Every structure is written in C-alpha cells, then in structure tokens.
Amino acid sequence: MNANRSITRLKSVLVQDKEQNPLKILGVLKADILKVLSNYMEIDYEDVDVNIVVNKNGTYDLEIKSVVRRVKTLQTYF
Amino acid sequence: MSRRIVITSGKGGVGKTTLLANLGSALTSLGARVLLIDLDFGLNNLDVVMGVENKIIYDILDVIMGKCRTKQALIPDENNDKLYILPTFHTFNIDQVDYEQIDKVLREIEYMFDYCLIDCPAGMDAGFNRACRLAREAIVVTTPHISAIRDADKILSVLSNYRLDSVGVVINRARGDLMISGDMIDIATISDFLHTRLLGVVPDDDQINRNLLLGGVIKQGEAYDAMGLVARAVDQGSEVIYDCTRKYKGLIGTIKRKLKRAV
16 A cells, blocks of 8 residues: 555655744744733743644644743722 | 635646636636636746637736736637636746736726636745735645645645635545555545645546647536536535545446556
8 A cells, every 4th residue: 555655754744844833933922922921920931831742643732831920810890 | 806816836737727727617607707817927827728828919017017908918718708817928027026016907807707816836936925915815736646745735834824714725636546546645634634624626637638738628527527516615615525536436446447557
C-alpha cells in the first residue's frame, strides 16, 4: 500500500512545516495573553510560559502555564 | 455586489486555470452571470484555456492605462452568453499595476455579474497577494500528491491573514482506481490534513485534455459532473462531493480497474 507510506511522509512534512510557524507568533501571543490575564490577576511576563505543540495529525495544542501572585477581586457596578 | 472568489493553490500545474474556467461555466448553468479574470500577469493562460486567444483586442492593462473602457476589454464566451473573460497582458511589466487599480476596474463592472472568479498566479509573491486582496472568498486547489497538499496547507495558513469570508478546498485530478488500490492518498485523509471545508473532488478526466487542445470548457464526462457539484457547493452550500471511486467498486469496477492498470 503505497498510499500508507505516502500518508506517513505527508504527515512528516506537514508537521515539520508547521513547527516553524509557532515560533514566529509566540512572542506576540504571549504579550496578548498577558494583557488579558492581567485584567483578572497579578502576573508578570516572566511568570507566563506559553507553548504551541504540533500534533501528528497537523493540529496544534496550546499550553499556557503561569504562576499567579494574586487573583483580583472583581467589582460590579449595579 | 458580486462574489469575488480567488482560485489559488501555491503549487503550479494543479489545474487552477482549468478549474476556474469550468467552474465558471458550471455556475452559469445554475443561472449565474460569471466573469473570469486572469491575474496571472506574464504567465497568463486563461485565454488559451477558454479558446479566445485570437479575440483579445484590449486587456486589463489597457483599461488601467485608459486606452479603452472596461466593457470593451470583456470577451464573451461564444457558446455561453452568461460567461465573460477579462484577459490580462502578456508582458512582464508587473510593477505597472497595483491592487487599487485592479480593484477600481472590478468595481466598474462587477454589478453586471454574480461571480468574479480570479485566476491567481502560483507561488506566494506579490501577484498572489494582489489577487487575494481583491477577493472576498478563496478556493484552494490541490491534487492528491504530497507536494501539492503541502503547498495547499501553506497557502491555507497564509490565507488566514486575509479578510476572507470563506475558504474552501477542491481536490483536482483524483484517480479513483488508484485510491482504491492504495496507490494514491484518499480524499478523506487529504481533507483531514487540510482542516478546511471540502468543496469538491474533480476526477482526472481525459475529456479535459481533449478540450485543452482546442480550448473551451468541458460539456460532458466525469469531470463535467464533478464541476457541477463544485458549483452547487459554491452557489448553494451543497455538501455533495463527487465520488471518484464509485465506478471502480464491485465486480465490474474491479475489472475496470484491472483493465485500466493493464493498459
């Protein structure tokens, strides 16, 4: 079954190609995530670890790990 | 306002221009008025595919330079009064034309059409950017080969940077006999990898090669039926995909497949 070998090669090249993409976007993404998170918690840039992992089927997993010093108390104005 | 759809692929030679011409014709069968626009500057072939290369008096550059009115550059298809072609120029003076100038030309005439199908050059350079900026929707054409699928995947990634309302994929030159025998990547696998709506599958059909000899769109055959389904997917949102493996299934299909392989 040549198609099966071909699929394996296709997976390999697609994953290789995609592994380069997250590196370009990671810095900007981290800054944007930090901007959103800092509305809700006290957090430093260095404390946020953002990673994008490419799966074998070509989809991505986004992993965000962070140390949060304090969660802000939300205030409502009704 | 017409629907502006760019037909792109990344890789050259996958059948973009042929698909554009035949999809345009199939859309007219559904009652739409269609304009085919060649933006493959310098390497234009839409005129040859449509068999109108000897009818070109003015092209899009003449319109931009003010040598003629936009309507004067339009070439009607001699067999289809709903299908028009806007040819491009043969020279390589690509720098003479920018996105805004072409957009202005299209705005002048798009009220006459339901669809403006834009033929995009291969690659991801300035010509690709110009064609994609003009469009509101995109169709990415690929074949069931690793190189074409890889390029389609890259193009889909790049297209996500454009403000497009929709992006779909058409798999061209599919060989049902090879898919069944395991010698070609099957449609479901390609679709899974590309993570994009599959608009259709067009089988490898000798009728297309015969038509290319004299120019003009196909009028019969497997590819014609498949183009009709792609047109319905584009126009009506239909999800019916041509099954290129169907005729190679069962006892008769197995005999056909063996005979084809023997020949």
